Amino acid sequence: GPQWCARFPTSMSPDDLLPAFRDNVLAFISAMKRGGASVSVAATWRPPERAYLMHWCCMLADSGQDPAAIPPMKGVNIDWTCGGSVSIARKNAAAMKRGYGIEFPAALVSRHTQRRAIDMTIRWKNALSVRDFDGRLWRINSAPRSGSNSDLIKVGATFGVVKLTSDPPHWSDDGH
Numbered sequence: 001g002p003q004w005c006a007r008f009p010t011s012m013s014p015d016d017l018l019p020a021f022r023d024n025v026l027a028f029i030s031a032m033k034r035g036g037a038s039v040s041v042a043a044t045w046r047p048p049e050r051a052y053l054m055h056w057c058c059m060l061a062d063s064g065q066d067p068a069a070i071p072p073m074k075g076v077n078i079d080w081t082c083g084g085s086v087s088i089a090r091k092n093a094a095a096m097k098r099g100y101g102i103e104f105p106a107a108l109v110s111r112h113t114q115r116r117a118i119d120m121t122i123r124w125k126n127a128l129s130v131r132d133f134d135g136r137l138w139r140i141n142s143a144p145r146s147g148s149n150s151d152l153i154k155v156g157a158t159f160g161v162v163k164l165t166s167d168p169p170h171w172s173d174d175g176h
Contacts (some may be wrong), residue, residue: 002099035130046112054106060093133158
C-alpha cells in the first residue's frame with residue numbers, strides 16, 4: 001500500500017546526477033534563472049529499490065501481474081501477495097501507485113536510476129530571455145505548456161539536456 005511510498009526517497013538534488021550530466025543541468029538551470037524563469041526540481045536520482053516498488057505496483061495494479069510471480073528484491077521486504085488475496089493485492093498496488101503519483105508506467109531501470117534524468121517544472125511570466133550553451137540569446141514569448149515549449153527544448157538540447165515531450169517534467173541526457 002501507500003505506506004511504502006515514503007521509503008527509499010527519490011533525490012531532488014542535481015548533485016546526485018552523473019557528473020557530466022549534472023554540470024549540463026546546472027548550467028541549463030542557471031541560464032533559465034538568469035533569464036527570468038523559476039525552476040522547481042521534483043526528481044533526479046531514483047534508488048533501485050524505489051524503482052522496483054514503483055514498477056511492480058504499476059504492473060500489479062494495471063497489467064494483470066500475478067503478485068506471487070513478482071521477484072523479490074534484496075532490502076525490500078514486501079509481500080506483494082497480501083497474504084494470498086489477489087484482489088487486495090491489486091487494490092493496495094493501485095493505492096501505492098496513486099501515492100507515488102505515477103502517471104506513466106514506471107520502469108525498473110530508467111534514466112533516473114542511472115542518474116541521467118531530472119524532472120523539473122519551469123515557469124516564467126511574460127518573455128524568457130535565455131542564452132543557450134553557445135551564447136545565442138533566445139527570447140521565448142510563449143509561456144510554458146506542460147514543459148513542451150519548443151524553443152526552450154532547443155535551448156536545453158544545446159546544454160545536452162534533452163526533453164522527453166511525452167512526459168511533461170522529464171529531461172535527460174538523451175531524451176528518454
